[in-house]
Amino acid sequence: MIALETVAPVIEWQSLSPVLIVLGGACLGVIWEGVLPRRLRNPFQIVTLLAAIIGALTMLTLNFLHASLATDAATSVDPKVGLLAVGTLCSDGPSMAAWFALLVFGGLALLIFGDRQLNQGASAFASAAATTPGSDEEQLADTIGREHTEVYALGLFSLAGMMVFVAANDLITMFIALEVMSLPLYLLAAIARRKRLLSQEAALKYFLLGAFASAFFLFGAALIYGYSGSFQWAGIDSAISGGSTSGVAVVTFGDGILITGVALLAVGLLFKMGAVPFQSWVPDVYTGSPTPVTGWMAVGVKIAAILGMMRVFYVALGGIRWTWQPVIAVVAVLTMVVGVIMALAQTNIKRLLAYSAVSHAGFILTAVVGTQFYVGAGQLNAIGSVMFYLIGYGFATIAGFAIIMMVRRGSAEAWDLDDWAGIGVKNPVVGVLFAIVLLSFAGIPLTAGFIGKWAVFTSAWTGGYWWLAVVGIAFSLVAAYLYLKVLIKMFFAPPAEGVRVAKASPFVWIPVIISTIATLILGLLPGPVMQWLSTLEIFIR
Amino acid sequence: MTFPLLTCLGLLPIIGAAILILPVRAAGKWIGLGFALATLGLAAAAVPVYLGDPTALTQTVPWIPAFGAYWALSVDGMGLTMVLLTALLTPLVLFAEWNITGKGTKWTSQAFAALVLLLEGLSLLVFMADDILLFYICFEATLIPMYFLIGGFGGERRSQAALKFLLFGLAGGLIMLVSVVGIGSFSQQAIGAPTYLISQIGVSLSGGSTWAWVLMLCFLAAFILKAPMVPVHTWLPTAAEEATPGSSVLMVGILDKIGTFGMIRICLTLFPVESAAIAPVMIVLALVSIIYGALAAIGSKNLLRLVAYTSVSHFGFMVLGIYTFTSVGLGGTMFYQVNHGFSTAALFLVLGFLIKRRGSANVADYGGVQSQAPILSGALLLAGLSGLALPGMSTFVSEFEVLAGSWSRYPWAAIVAALGTVLAAVYILLMYQRTMTGPATPEVEETITTDLTLKEKLVAFGLAAVVIILGLIPNLALSVITPTAQETLTQIGVADHQAPLGEEVPA
Amino acid sequence: MNPTLLAVVTLAAVLFCIGLVGVLIRRNALIIFMCVELMLNAANLLFVAFAWAHGGLDGQVAAFFVMVVAAAEVVVGLSIIVAVYRARRTTSVDVPDALRL
């Protein structure tokens, strides 16, 4: 028996610090729940949240600047561009950009959790999730002002999961990250203050289907591992590219094991991003979840899932690109078509945005399929285009769901589209802000949505998938109808009785304002951000 | 660094619109008018500069380097005249719709002014853009303020009309997006780096591949939708019927011109080979529009709808002029764009004054207005005469040029189009006869009790004066338009026709 | 060609399919949940089997990770199922269908 030499692993603390800070913040949040009296928990949680996000952003910025210098000087100094934590994570341009995006969006979206004005002094979450809806206990909990302040910690956990997901360098890390980002969201989905039955139903569906999809992912991962003998992207890639024929598994099962594995893995990833035909959960979960949570998962999960998928498919499965490209192309078309078509008939604003989120996944997939890596200096490759789209989409989504929180019939959010009639005239500020959001979703110029669409379609086109770009453009029109329908309701219909725009706290206003302004700026002067994204290069392996 | 006149020209109204977001209340319309007049002043200031050196105004600043897109503005004769048209019509519309409010909603005149200014700024940028991406962005963005203008201030079925307007506009825009995305991709192949500068791309994409065809056709489809040609014109009558006359003026007078403008600026300039090849098809389409629009106008029972149909017919003329590939026809179209702007504005606004009094746009609700409001009827007749291109009006000069240009290559087309001029007489005079002449009906006597006010007179006769002055001294505009038309043809390498007649367009 | 590997992988596939079919045909949320766990365990089986085939340890380590994750999933899942049960007095997954269309 050979004595196993245990070498202390090298941990690149500084490079990892953004993730660690977020995780630390989350743990601290858990500790606060245990040690602090109830009334102190909320302020502490919020401060912790902000500190974690700001700290992580600061460290990330420092790392990024250093890393850029390092690549310029072609020297390897810490923090570095490369594999971290014994090859489990990658630190590269795309992952840093994704971390930036996730941290910013996480900050904005989780800040909205803090609002206490829209619900007359209470948060958007159930006072006591364990109580039965409609029971006396629930009444009691409401009356004495109990609340779940651990939502912030849950949010930070999911954020950490997403950050790891986009940077994962092997299948197991990815799987764990997948669960770390999903499990808190399952819980968050379940604890809406109002319409709790719906919330619970959404959580149940999300959970069962999510676990189901995880199983697919895991089984796929196992098969790929079997084929290649490696969990890491580079190993898988070399097995595929090198035509690994010597492995036992390959001898036994041939390429079938790889194809099946890729299919199952793809199911898991496509499920998370809500691509058709794995979108079933999206409308239900988006509708039922507490609206701040919907906003967060719509942005965060989508960024994580798409970036993660690109990493897997580009780096690990790049060798069989010709095999999976057509498949993803079909999925992209289905996603655009079904997402848009099904959204048309919706009369619930949240559900409508949910379907719209599905269709956006389709638009993004066009660039993913294009796999346009090699572009001239200063231009966007496929990853940059997708990132830009996601950034634009993220801002609009956060603002959109936050505004949905404000429009109320009585004390509950008014989801019915008919209730939105005349909102734009009743409250022009909210009207204009939501209009900007809708126009960005619709991809109308002067908004980030347009530049994003532009970027992904150009990427798909130059990548050889011009027909996919054309389909995307065609369905952009149908999608535009969707948002215009809402605009018409908001601005031209006679105002609905009994619906008002509730007074919101800065916790809501700040993210809304920042997001809409960002949407406009990215639409008018996308130059700097694009410039930055164009320096990201591609995934390292 | 010279003074960025064109940038200021484009941004000034947009800044005005932004200022109008502030709650300025009653001052809103004054601020709006002020900005519109200031823009007019800037536009006027651009004229001597342009006359001095046509390239002095050109500006090219990197904008989105990642795409190779520039903030590139420049004007040629056509652009300059369109800029002036826009700058003139905007304050006029604000002035004419001074006290406008949305029907049954809280839309205020301040919102109207803001939207009109936004529309003006974006349209100006479209007319000045030398970069296809910038052109496209502004082209699409113009839809939004127009959409709100229709939906906010229109009639009963305004929201459907607004939606239809926007959907057709977006359809065109998105079809064009295919081309614009393609341009980026192909200019990379042709030139080495992706570029959207019209002046840089030149004719480098034309000929060669099937792709040039696809790109040209997508652009063309968008412009056909924009300058509504049969059978994709249906949004225009609906929108015009529902919108307020002021909005319709901007929509038909300025926005739709982007269609014909784009055909010249992009289809013709970038894809001369393909454009020449498709010319017969376009000419047939133009003729169909001319005749169909005129017939539908004759049959129309709604005054505003009628004017919209006449515009469909007029746009047919403009398209015809473009695809004659003669400097006369092309110059005629460029001039036509301007004249049609003024002439349609006059028609819409005067009809607006009429409809405001009577409260109905149905032709059947009128009769004998002339005896109640002789000046109004005189103004309507004057506007109508400019619509039917009476000699002495500027519309005549342009229509004549278009027909003469088309005659020299396609006499048959000119004959068919000339029938359109007869039909024009029918639709205008029939409308006038039905509404203005005969004994006044009791309803008309009851509702139309006042003639034009001083403000309305200023608007109506001011526009008529412009049309007549340009008709008597067309060289005011032609002196800049004609060289541009000739230059365009030279650039794309088409010689003007020489006798004998009916010579084919050189491919 | 390795008959042992073939046999184990086939077993894993069968387990996976049993879990999958169970999710599709059973109404009880708990049983569905158990079926999902069965699918995860099928994957675990694969990990271990392939680790053996490749002669490495990482597959076995992966199985441990998966078990931990599955345990965490159980906690979250059960809490949700219990909450739903308390509200609706049923564990049938067909009953909550207010969110649809």
Add this chain to the structure above:
Amino acid sequence: MEIGTLTFDATGLYQYSWLLIAIPALSALLLLTFGPLFDRKAHWLGVFASCASCGYALALFYAMLRTGAAERAVDVPVAEWISAGSWTVSFGLQIDQLSILFALLITTVGSIIHIYSVGYMADDPRRRRFFAYLNLFIAAMLLLVLADSYLTLFVGWEGVGLASYLLIGFWQHKPSAAAAAKKAFVMNRIGDLGLTMAMFSMFAWCGSVSFADVFAKVDGIDPGWVTAIGFFLLLAACGKSAQVPLQAWLLDAMEGPTPVSALIHAATMVTAGVYLIVRSNAIYALAPVASVAVVIVALVTIFVGAWIGCSKDDIKKVLAGSTMSQIGYMMLAAGLGALIGPVAYAFAIFHLLTHGCFKANMFLGAGSVMHATDGDVDMRHFGALRKALPVTFLTFACGYLAIIGIPPLAGYFSKDHIVEAAFEYHLGVGLAALIGAGLTAFYMTRLLVMTFFGKARWVEGVHPHESPKIMTIPLILLALASIGAGVALNAWIIDWMAPISAVAGETHAVSWMPTPIGIATLATVALGVLAAIWLFGRCEVPSTPPQTKNPLVIVGRRDVFGDVINDTLVVKPVMALSTAADVVDQSGLDRMWNGLGKGTLALSQLTRKVQTGRVRSYALVTVLGALLVGVLLLIGQLG
């Protein structure tokens, strides 16, 4: 044919000849804009403008008389007008022998009618506007005849159309007037197509539409195209001069106030077609086929006009028919110009001038009659008016004698020349012209008899009275012209028109005494007069039109089916098409696009049913999706 090619610096009067047009134009503008300030006296401004123009024209004429024949034709450039790529159009006036005659006719007859209108329109509240329109007409008409290029001419051409439209429809409260105005404009537009197409052809072949350039280069044009241009110009002339097949509007145009009918629809505007063809003599000289077409159109119109004149009871419509017919004579002469020798052009202009005098005379007389009978136009309600309206009767009689061609009145000379020219060209054409003269005598006699003789058939309450002096003096002036114009112009005009009408080295003497053909013409005329007296003078004229089975009368009463043909062939199809277009647009095309949208929405309603709300069905979809992805991947891998 040197006309139009002489261009030297215009001096003195010539230089300011644009004032001829500018004065009435400015006056019209002033009347329309600032008129309300001096509404009660506004008409005098109109009269003054017209008279001032007349004075200028006379002075110009005098100046021309004093210059040598070779230097009379002057091109006065005014301004560059349109510069459009391969061609430019200058705005200029051409003062020459032909145009000055027209200018004189327009301004003198125009001024007389202006004066007459002061009385005729005295009671109309919108008299100021009427004078504005009249001035506008004078300006446009002068522009038409003084233009030095076809395009400038066209501006005047449509300008007179506009004035005609405004004046026919002057009484807009009458639906019939409004309809008639529109009809006139639209039918004129059809004619205008001809002129525009002619201009396009000229641009394409000569690069210019100025008379000088076109006539200089006409030799180089493909002969087929010259003929085409000839036909195009003929179409234009037909529209403006109410020649078959575009004649129908003229009868309806009588809805306008009578001075308008006299000035525009008898004396001046309707003869613009003749002017156009005479002016384009260089083109017709090379297009014999087109010239023959002119002759044919002219002959047909002579008869159609006469036919209508014979059967109508409306005094103005009889005169309108007569106008048509007489213009037919002018067109006949103009057409013959290219066929038998250019002297016929002079005959055309001669008849045009005399006709301008006597027809204006008679129209104003008719106006005077209407003025006396409260605006009645039905001759069956007249009779025995010669005693009630002595001045009107006498002056009308002068016009009557002139038109039927009794020597030595104006019409005798001018028409006789045309009939002779017709015989010179072809016996058949000559005979037709001869019979036309007889018919003229017939219907004019009928008119005279029914109006002024016989028993009074006045409608109850009508007390005819002579018109005021302001109306009778113009009548007298025009009557004098009707008497003397023929003698005055007979020999002179051939000389004067020499640049157009003379062939180098030939002189054309005109006869003063009746030739055999002249005598035959007189005999035919006498026959016509006698027939009319025999038919209408012997017995009572019923005051309602008698039922008749005489097809000639029926057809004549229906304007020789002019309207019926137009309605069936053009108006009804166009209106049907336009209704169809409207329907197709709203129910067809629009619905198609809407349907596309609705279809998508329906699809949406259908597909959303997939989202059942049950977890297990979602799981099933997921599994099926996984199968799909797997199968596709497999296909991709194998393929």
